[in-house]
Amino acid sequence: MTRDDTEVEIDGVPVLRAPAPDGVCRAGLMFRVGYADETLTQSGITHLVEHLALHGTDLADRRSNGFTSMLDTQFAVTGSEDEVVTFFDTLCGTLSDLPVDRLDTERQLLRAERRSRGGLTVGPMLRERYGAQRHGLPAYQELGLHTVDADALREWAAQWFTRQNAVLWLMGDAVPDKLRLALPDGRRMPAPPAVDLLVETPAYFHEDHDRILCTAVVPRSPAVPVFRRALERLLYRELRENGGYSYAVEVAAEPRGDGYSTVTVAADTVPDRQDAAVGQFLDVMAALRRGRVPAGDVTAALDDARRQVSHPNWAAESLPARALDLLLGQTSGTAEGVLGTTIEDLAGVAREFAGSALLSLPVRRQADWAGFAPVPSGSTHCVVGTRYASRSGTGTELVVGPTGVTACGASGRARTVEYASCAAVVVWPDGGRVLVGDDGFEIAVEPTLFDLDAAALDSLAAVPAQLLVPLPARDPREIPQPAEPAAPAPDQEPDRRGQLRPLVLLLVLALAFAALFGFAAVADQWGGGALGAAGSAAGSGVLIGLIARLKRRDRK
Missing domain, CATH: 1.10.287 (Helix Hairpins)
Incomplete structure (x- = not known):
């Protein structure tokens, strides 16, 4: 099966082209840089570059936009050939000379964007699996919006937004003759390695929601998109049609950049049928661990794949995915490879999926009985140092030492952040701070809650300066205060009737x-x-x- 496209280069940038399904020209310039390439203290820097680069390129009716994801950043446009040419001329010029005078404005816009879209649904899943580094960073606030300056932005753009680190995809009858991509020289940047922190899988943890969420990591192969379709059909039938436990079930798969794909499942639950929904989901997972995928679902998934790759629009619709493959130096497989998937191939993917699964379940729903290990909620060790009791008398203690900090709860659970493996320290002018470890554990150190002496403050000051993220002053009402004991009831006139x-x-x-x-x-x-x-x-x-x-x- 062949694609009606060509591969050419413009100014050293590879171009993937296919005919536009509706005759309208569309194009996207993709760079191999995303959230996973950042650190927590600079997180959001790629997003900032994307926003600044788009300044001055907007066409009418919002026909141009930018997107930053885990592994790539993309600038897309829809319009006439002349509009496409003008868009990329302006974009490349702006990337080479960012309008940093708009930095404060774009910071505010990005914070507003974050508030408007809320938290990432799978954010906690990323945090539990990857911590506060690389692939786990989308789970956190973009702290770089508070630390990144104009020089850092220019350096980042010069390193990552280069011709060798870019691919252009284009839907149109031909590549416009006047199209130029005047980008600086650089090098192709490899995908960052993924650091999976889960000690044992399959595993689960709790969140205060009414959904079943699951992520798993499987070797990337042509069988993965077929498995995604088969799994979605299977779960929809078991949770929606047969059980009536769930209204919507979605399954997605995307490359992780290191030869593996991340498969994500999201299913809502009927509030009074959560136990049944979780039980049915775990029954499906048990079958998958044994490599059992119903033959009917396999056949239907292959039929869906066959219709998709045979559709006249397939060549155009697959361009962005092919562009990312080219940047990663990988391939998701040809159409022939996808259609050649066997039930044995899917059985292997199913076992990998179930064996590496991480579940997020509603509170009080358990999965131990199904062979899922609880994700550890505490550290395995404590630092050696001075103990500081909570002023609230709750039994909580902070241990501050020369190598890090441990928070000990009244229940005996402890969380430790060592300075040598600290991802960031958020600090406020009032002295409050939050230490975030590479493993995702966080410890709040509030002078209002603990009797910290000069020795403790000196130890905390040993954190490397590049890890500090200074934030603006907090509203006094946001500063935690120790709980006060309940005041005694006011004196009252004795109740004579009560005495009698x-x-x-x-x-x-x-x-x-x-x-x-x-x-x-x-x-x-x-x-x-x-x-x-x-x-x-x-x-x-x-x-x-x-x-x-x-x-x-x-x-x-």
């Missing part, structure tokens, strides 16, 4: 006991033990009834 009730109760009890014992004595004298026992029981019933009525009256 015990006396009345005692008097009633005395009379009841007198009646009881008197009746029992007479019964024992005249009628024997049986009647005496009955009399005692009757007297006890009267006594219990009196007490109950008094209590009910006292509550009114």
Whole structure:
């Protein structure tokens, strides 16, 4: 099966072309740089370059845009050939000379963008698997918006946004003759290595949500997109059609850049059927661990793939994915490879998927019984240093030493961040700070909550300056304060009725006991033990009834 496209170069930049399905010219300039290439202290620097580079390139009706993802940054445009040429002329010029006078404005815009889109759905999954480094960084705030200056932006653009590190894809009848890509020289940048911190898989942890989320890492192959389709069909049938436990099920797969793909599953749950939804999902995972993928789902997935790659628009629609493959020096496989996938191939992908899975489950839903290990919520060691008790009297302690900090909770769980493996330290003018370890553990050090002395502050000052992220002053209401003991109730006039009730109760009890014992004595004298026992029981019933009525009256 052939594609109707050509591969050429413009100014040293490879160009992938295919006919436009609707006759409208579309193009994208993709660079091999993304969030995974940053550090936590500079996170967001690529996003900043993207925003600054687009300044002055906007066409009417929002027909141009930029995107920063895990491994790549892309600038896309839709328009006439002349508009496409003008867009890339302006873009390349701006990348070579960023309008850093707009830096403060773009910082504010990016913070607003972050607030408007909320947190990343799979952010906690990335944090638990990768920590606060490389592939885990999209789970965190873009701290670089507070630290990056104009010089750092220029250096970043010169290193990453070069002709050797770019690929252009274009949907159109031909490459415009006037199209130029005047980018600086550089080199092709390899994908960053992924550092998986999970000690044991499959694993799970809890979040306060009503969904089932799952990520897994599998070797990249032509079978992965087929498995994605088969898994989505399988889960939709089991969770939606058969069980009625979920409304929407989505499965996605994307390259990680190191020869592996990340497969992500997201399924919502009906609130009062969460236990059943989790149980059914885990049953599916158990079958996948044994390499069992229903033959009907395999056939349907292959049919879907066959229709997709046979569609006239396939050559054009696959251009962005092929551009990323070219930048990564990899391939997701030809159409023939995808269609040649066998059930044995899918069985292998299924076992890899289930064996490397990380689940995020609603609170109080367990997966131990299905062979999933809880993700550790604490560190395996503590630093040696001075202990500082919490001013709230909660039993929480900070241990501050020359090598790092450990936070010890009242439950005995400890989290440690060592200075040598610290990703960033967020600091405020009031002295509060948060240490973030490479493993994702965070420790808040608040002078208002702990009696820290000069020695502790000197130790904290030993953190390398390049790890510090100074933030603006906090609103005083945002600064944590120790919990104050509850104030005693104000003095009140004694309730005379409350004082009299015990006396009345005692008097009633005395009379009841007198009646009881008197009746029992007479019964024992005249009628024997049986009647005496009955009399005692009757007297006890009267006594219990009196007490109950008094209590009910006292509550009114």
